[in-house]
Amino acid sequence: MILFFAKDNHTQVAFDYTILGSLTSRKQGSKQVQFTYDTEEQLSAVINEKGEAYIFERDTKGNIIKEIGFDDMEKSYERSLAGIVQRIQRPGNRWTAYQHDALGNVIRSDYYDGTWETFSYDKNGALQETENEHITVKLERDPSGQVIKEWQNDHWIASSYDELGNRSQITSSLGAKIDVTRNELGNVLQMTASRSEQAQWTASMQYNELGQEIERILPGDVISKWQYDITGRPTHHRVSSQSRDTRRRAYNWDVNHQLRSMVNELTGVKVTYGYDEFSNLVWANQDSRQFDFLYRSVDDVGNLYETKDKKDRVYGAGSRLLETKDAKFSYDEEGNLVEKVEHNGDTWKYEYYGNGMMAKVIKPDMTEVTFKYDTLGRRIEKCSEGRATHFVWDGNTILHEYLSQANSVENASQTADLDSLVTWVFNDGFVPSAKITSEGNYSIISDYLGTPVEAYDEQGHKVWSAELDVYGRVNEFTGEKDFIPFRYQGQYEDVEIGLYYNRFRYYDPEQGNYTQVDPIGLAGGNPTLYGYVSDSNRFVDPFGLSECKGAKRLEKFRKNFTGDLKESRFNGHMDKHGMNHDVIKDILDNPDNIFYHKNNNHLLFYKDGDVVVVSGKDSGIITAYGKSDAAGVYKDIKSITDKPAITQIE
Template sequence: MAKGIAIPEASTTLRLTLMGFKGQTVEFFYDQLSRPIRSEYPGEVVVETRYTPSGQVWEIEVTCTPAACAEAGKDPGITRHHYDVRDRLTHIDYPDGRWIEYAWDEAGNRTEVRTQNQRTRYTYDALNRMHTVTACGNEDCSVGETTTYHYNAVGSRSGVEHANGTATEYQYDELNRLTLLRTWNAQGSLIQRQQFHLGAAGHREMVVEVPERVVEYTYDALYRLTEEKVTDPNGDRTTTYTFDATGNRLSRAVSCDPACTGEVEAGTTTYVYDANDRLLEESGPEGTTDYSYDENGNTTRKTAPDGIVDYHYNTDDRLTRATGHLESAATEASYTYDAHGIRQSQVADGVVSRFLVDPTHEHAQVLEELDGAGNPTALYVIGHERISQERAEGYFTYHGDGLGSIRQLTDENGLETDRFVYEAYGLLEHREGTIPNSFRYTGEQYDPNLGFYYLRARYYNPATGRFPTMDTYQGRIHEPQTLHKYLYVHADPVNNIDPSGEVASNAVIGHITVLATISGVAHGGYQIYQGNYARGAAEVTVSLLGGGVVKLVWVPARAIRMNYVRLVGEMRARQNAMSIAGKSSEEIARTLVIMRNSVKLEARSDTVRELGWTGRRLVEWAERRNVRKYGNSLGPTAEELVTSGKSMSQIVEESALRTNQIVNYLFAVF
């Protein structure tokens, strides 16, 4: 929303004033450690942050009148955080009485998550990989419902056994790319099979499913999806796309035999954009739809043949209200968010749904859905993914496909109750079953009032393959597709996902799960989420550069090392540029976290591609070495390095330049 920034005279507290295009102002106050301590929004909405003596966020207090809170999309009250002697989060108390409690082991792995309504326990193997997840309500966890994960030699997930007797197997090629996924019900019958055929560049060109469904994908030179061809006993479909030079979709042509189903409609749709890549007009078989925007690039009105929808945003550009002809029977839907922009509630025509969200995951996850009286309507169990949901209808296990989209639900007896089929961008093409389910495409939460998926930073519209609001991530100059402010996953939804709503990540490469569960990244990410930006940025940076991940690129491949140093150099250049521009530690830290995800993916891909079997063995050796030396698979934490007197710049510099002398000697490369 910023139009200009004013910095008054020097004082013990830094004060920044941001002025929006409509003249509204937001003032931010920081202490001498550059930590946010107070934010003042229009309508006398005030957010205050207080810290523990060790620098952890203790309280976040939101003060506002009911009307002002509704306009700002915020809930009033105090959220409190409690920590153990190692500054690990142990308890969160929310203003409305909800709470989350955590327990940790000596290696920093989360061993328990407990709420008012449920308890989940976790165990880990010798490499600190998640081994079991036990959902036990609030009862003795020795008799709970347990899900078990299995891994192959490189650390990728090879199988999952669920408490209801269902099981899933994963197979990979020599580059650790998923090639086969199979799921069996409790009776041993195959209910899902996806065999992936990959092109020379690793993109999925064909998926063969059970029963007898084949999907073929074609791409242009920039690997944007240009055709999706489905051969299915229940009906065939072909969808083609064309794009302009910047990646905007110019046309979408759909043909079905005998007829299209679900949310997929036959016919050709064309699109018109302005010079800022904003979608202005969409013309299809049902007529023409026009879109309007505010000065910040947010979609404010959709004028369609069947009615008008108006969208309203707060000063953080979060959607707070939608009115008019919504996708559901409702005529108005409103939303609130916490101090960090994570959605906390929605109200549709007076019907309240509240979300209890666990912020300590890499991407915040909904643990519970509750009604307006605080009664749970859905309880979720979270492992590496969303494992199950418990509702009035019963206990149901989720089964995802190779993109993470939910394809089946099975009941307590391990039998299939629901089945979902999606087209490439997430429109629901076919559904069997009636069990309520909010989590669908790529495993993310669907909003039936908007027809959008909630991806945390932004909502995503699968009908247009775009975000209705601008991306705040600047992008990477050597990857022009990342500079687009509205495009979903670079127009390649077959191989990419975007759980953050800010940056695409590859879904083809197998998860080296050690890297996804190590405590440094999770803890550092939570520090930044809580606003402890200086400490969080150091934690995440060292989690990437100074520990287990950097050991993956201490390998005898000059190409890997050169690319890694280039990526790290970009991180440092971005940090320096933002510092010179006067950006706050908050902005710098958030940018580093986003870049960290890209570095991790590229480094992992380079390592496997260049070294094959040797690289996989080196990965295993490096992680075992870290466990022996540091007690966890990551290596030294950021806190240890910062405590030793190293500055952020020193940590980045040394992490980027130092080498593993043993590996260099063995392979005589450097």
């Protein structure tokens, strides 16, 4: 065994490796995760902090042919001679069968319950058409492969692009028209949206040198302004309407980029946050009140509790939540929640399609809420009591929703109530910007994490607001709660069932967990196979699969100047230090550390002894030093961190 330690002023982590360099254990404090390998040095098991094992069995070629989960749930894989999975034998005599084309692409999936999915591809291998029993999706692409038109049954969404490949216009068969103007770095300067002959909604934005939004001007003289510290973290958010402040928040961060407090500067209310040694968000407290703690305590494997002593919940193997103070929970053979019995006797039941997507919820009063999806996990219909809500998607976000009397996607266009049509406008990503309806246009304000917090009408009147707690529950709101149904990025609240639709799973904000096991298993990287993110002040999970940073501070900036690098639009003398463009781009895209030099406003991207120096003012690459030729202050990481003028960002 080879033992290494990683240590800073706050944490020490011990790593054990095999003689060939494979990680065998990671120990931090009292928590240890272990990894075992077969004779070919292939991973054979992951043993969690509780001693539960996730086991892999392989064939002679090294392909996984069986998985046994932390909860002893087994999956077996039947493969072709080429190693391609043809059938998955799942728990409870359930199965999935796949057909492939000559290139190995999946062209058909069949499930034990009789449901199916088909896929076809163009000559470049890009998805061209996909279908299930509910909907056919067709994609038309330009010569470069960008989608220029998407059909969802009878509805279509068309896209136009500028000369740099950025999308500049969106139109739809339901009358949407969204135009986007960008600066030379790709940041959105102006966005306009309208529907048919309706009045136009407009937003104008300004950015700092890191590509972060600092101002947004909206209809009704609504202005949103952001301030950031030198590392790109938000420190102040101010929203005004007709020169009157309507929202003011101040944020305080620690050296680990953890949010320590948030102050409502209009009311004086201060919320502080606490973290454990593993960077899990574990409590929130308002105004330092002794009895006003909201706990999000975490045990050794990542299970959540609402009390400090962690005695208010019971979890089974594999982190299945079995009981809380309010309810008991039951699961099927695959770990899907199938029943919740509240302590007052009210019972909720849940049913699923063969592919694992939730199909039906039966409420305590026996009312049924049913769901339909396309093959990409996008929900296209929600129906209850003979009334259906239909959704039309633009990529990964909802563009339209409307009501109909028909419980059928196929017949929806004949019975659609177009007066109920809502058009949603999103930023580049999962953050909504506007709601366009027949009654008017509404601007949406989001916090630094991308969570909607306020909405304003065209006259600048606030018509809706909401505040979430650390579980994502709406604990305060004005207006109709579901006027804006979006919560954390990628989540849509279904008030009928108390869950948030989160693309490939449903999130239960009351428990802080998903109702299903992560479809991508250990690859998800969430705290547990049912868990949401480790820190809901910093991370989001827009697909219900894996956590990612909600507030991207430097990613867009890196994209901007790696684009400049590709087009040779930079100043300096990189090549004389022995660094080629591909190496520099890799350092910018995948740095070990990022530093800020306050004396000259430079950013230093460090990776394995190599450094790229960037001008923060001009967003330009100045120079780069390879470890063999590096001289002076940037020779190694110690010489960087020893400089008083230099601060580590990431």
